[in-house]
């Protein structure tokens with residue numbers, strides 16, 4: 411379920427997210443945390459500028475990496491733009507947008523800053539200690 415900030419971002423790029431209201435079940439939209447939204451904002455602006463604007467159906471985090479899925483075939487230009495966003499996300503906290511890096515906390519992979527690494531550790535350890 412996208413956050414309200416994520417929904418606002420999708421509102422700004424109706425062409426990129428044109429499958430949103432197409433009644434297509436596969437459409438998931440932006441499912442990562444809000445710290446990556448500025449990166450996605452730039453990515454969507456760049457995608458909107460392409461001659462053939464690709465249709466995004468899902469943007470999410472998987473094993474600490476940003477993933478962006480298009481419906482159908484996208485141009486090479488689209489993959490270059492997404493690659494830049496993926497590289498930027500790899501050093502940006504997914505929660506708050508501060509500089510971060512990929513961590514593995516008890517088998518959970520996420521790109522976070524030090525503060526949110528500690529918060530993640532605390533949250534995961536409380537699963538077992540209550």
Ligand SMILES: [Zn+2]
Nearest residue numbers: 503506523526
């Ligand atoms: Zn953070």
